[in-house]
Amino acid sequence: MLEVNIVGQIEKQLKEGIEQAVIKAELASPEEMPEVVLETPKDKAHGDYATNMAMQLARIAKKNPRQIAEEIVANIDQEAASVKEIEIAGPGFINFFMDTSYLTDVIETIFDQGSDYGQSNNGEGKRVQIEFVSANPTGTLHLGHARGAAYGDTLANVMEKAGYQVEREYYINDAGNQIDNLAKSIEARYFEVLGEEKEMPEDGYQGRDIIELAKQLVEEHGDHFLQQEEEERLQAFRKYGLDYLLDRIKQDLEDFRVPFDSWFSETSLYTNGLVEQAVETLRDKGYIYEADGAVWFRSTDFGDDKDRVLVKQDGTYTYLTPDIAYHQNKIDRGFDQLINIWGADHHGYVSRMQAAIQALGNPKDILDIKIAQMVNLFENGEKVKMSKRTGKAVTMKELIEEVGLDATRYFFIMRSNDSHLDFDMDLAKSESNDNPVYYVQYAHARICSMLRQAEEKGIHVEDEVNLSLLTAEKEVDLLKRLGDYPQVISEAATKKMPHRIPQYVFDLASDLHSFYNAEKVLDLENIELTQARIALMKAVRTVIADALDLIGVHAPDQM
RNA sequence: GUCCCGGUAGCUCAGCUGGAUAGAGCAACAGCCUUCUAAGCUGUCGGUCGCAGGUUCGAAUCCUGCCCGGGACGCCA
Known part of the structure; x- marks a missing residue:
């Protein structure tokens, strides 16, 4: 089965319809055709989709955008593109109001695919290695490692779902x-x-x-x-x-629910002669020179601030040298892409590593280094600097014991990785609707509760449910949101922004709560509608559970 | 001094490939439980998008300079 993505299909149809209309109206040749940009307007009054095509064509067709818009509209095949209504607005936006009956198809798709819903072949099976945490085995994991661990693990989950073949690796600095x-x-x-x-x-x-x-x-x-x-x-x-x-x-x-596929020993690089080999390769390529009794790598050839020492005066290697060998080894293992997740304190190291990758003859973008920014803990409104117990930085274990696993995972992934994170421990611990983790988990539990009661009341969902009854505003909102999921996943994967997942699932939970307050699901007076709504609830439950699973948070049946 | 990340509502943060009147949660204020879990919902208030130029039909978004916060600048790892 290829990508089953209803929203994607509909958008594709519409884009093609627009392109054909442009050609038919002789506004542009296929070669001149700008990329069709479809956006979902923030304001529902502006339709389900809008395009700026007319503005983009203004220069090519040498006409004013409003006029172009009218010509496009006149030439579009509405039925083929599932469009119910079109209007022209503002400087030349074309707003499309879609025939929304297709929306309920998403429920059937979710029933068919279960937790596979949202999967795509975006990654085309490319082999990706994510190296993360990789803390020196000289102490316990602390706060910063925890953020990197949560980010790396969720990114791996999301990329797997988007069709990449992902391997998770931990580099053990067991030498030096x-x-x-x-x-x-x-x-x-x-x-x-x-x-x-x-x-x-x-x-x-x-x-x-x-x-x-x-x-x-x-x-x-x-x-x-x-x-x-x-x-x-x-x-x-x-x-x-x-x-x-x-x-x-x-x-x-x-x-912390962070599994690794492989643990790579730095020592093995030495015993296999790879460190020496990396230096020799660089020497053969002419990027090595000697000065002050040390061996230098001319990394400035590739944009680094200054050249770097590989072999010190005393004959031992710097940290960089085995790391170069390590990265070449990763590439030699055949990965299409390497992702490193580093703590903020290592970001100054990025350009020299990337210089080395290129000096060894590899494409620059084979390695993508993501930085997990600083974390500040807040408790009772004050910044927590030192752990009470060890007198050192707060350990990952202590944090989990203090605020719980689910909240810790959620809070770390909730924010963009390159934004500094203020971790509010009081909020993370609070069992209230202020706490986004509970808010989302409650939505899941709430659905489970409704389904339990449906069973108690003897309501059975027939095979044939009339989903076309789902036309209430809150129902349509939910259906659209469910339809967005595959795109959220693939975008989170390609942009390496797993924080899109908690954002999405929070919005979905919000839609659910809003629906719950507006409509009654279990209505014995109207069994047909009840059954359609139960089907909707089951679909929502599946997606919430799956999204939470991606970020490593449990979806409870009751709270 | 150089480099990296950030600067968006009182607070914490979203904001896609540049698009219409810049969003959410919290806080503040006003409402909603004889109804499937109120761990919930609805509404109001709240913004010079750090500053100044530039590119563009159009900039929070792209470019340049500056300011502020954090971090990194070792023949440590």
Whole structure:
């Protein structure tokens, strides 16, 4: 089955009708034809669709837009385009009032497709890899990671639904300085737990999680490591620390409903010689030079601010070097598109990474780097800076425990990723209609409740329901909204804006509540209409549940 | 100083490929429960779209400059 998208079909029909009318009226040749722009007017009085075609043609046809509009209208085949009424307005807008009987088809489509409704082949099966979170395994996931996790996971869901083949990957920085540092930090805490003296490294990890780790180490192994040579001991702590912290990260992500398909180890890049190879490739292509005892990448050739060091004076690599190798490896794995989701604190790193991609001979736009902007927590109207418990940044786990999983997911995805986010914890926790999560979930529960009562009252929905009875204003609003869903999905996917989903589902919930207050669904006096409305309710329920599922929020049957 | 993100109603934010009178929620105000969950609905009030130029028939949207807020500018990761 190809794309079943009623609204899309209708729009396509109308666009073709307009193009044909333009040609028939000899206003423009097919080569000159501007793209037909259809918009849905904000004001219902302006029809279901409007086009600015006449204004666009003003220059080509050398006539005034109103006159052009009249000629288009005179030549359009209304019936073929399902148009009921046309009017010309303002400077030359053509407003179309559609024959809305097609709208009820959306219910049947939703029944046929169930949770597949909204799916499209927009992505044409392209292989996309989304790399996100990728926090260093030197501590616990905190607030910023949570936003990236929610954004990445929802984007992946949405893109899958829009016909992309998506792989979710986590890059584990298990090599380099910070891991040595981790081992030394663990060592210092280990000694401390055993009442011995050992200095904490200068940039050591002070977090509470490292103290807990050290305690567990003592519980399991006693003072065993005190006897060892320092080298040997640090080696053991490295491994122990990595395993311990990575396990916790994995657990936290699982608890946040964020699954990954693959976990890619930085160390593997070294053992497979890929880091060395990346440097050599760049050298062969002439983007490498040596200065001050270091090896440099001439990234300024590709728009970076300054050139970057790849191999330091001491012979070790900078962070960038394995990262270049990593990205080349991703491309070599055959993905059509790479998406990286980075925290705001890494945005200065974007241009050098993109320079490297190009220097290696790849198209620039194969890599799209999205930035998850800063998050500020607010509680009791005040900005929360430090966690009460750890004295460090608030962890993801603490946030979920405090405000709940559903609200946390919803709030992170509610806003555009590149907007700073003020996270209102009081609102997220409140069980009131002010809280958008509850508002939407309640709409779902409300429908479930109606359906339960329908059953209790012995109302059974027949196979043949007369959907043409759904003509009330609020019903038409709901039908149109349901029809929008496939387009919302594909647009959220192609523009990588998953925040469109909570926006949409909020509007759908709002339409539902409004309908609920205006019309009575269960009416034993009018079984035929009741059945049509129950069908509508079921369709709405399916779409709310699916949209919530995309953003990782539960759709409760009752509240 | 350079670069990135943001600046839209009192607050938090939407605003598509440039389109008609710039939207939503909250707050404020006025209403709605003998009716399927009031965790809901309806209405009113509220805007120099940071500022100034430019492009265009038309700019919140595109271009340039400036102002404000946040962030990044390491042979750290």
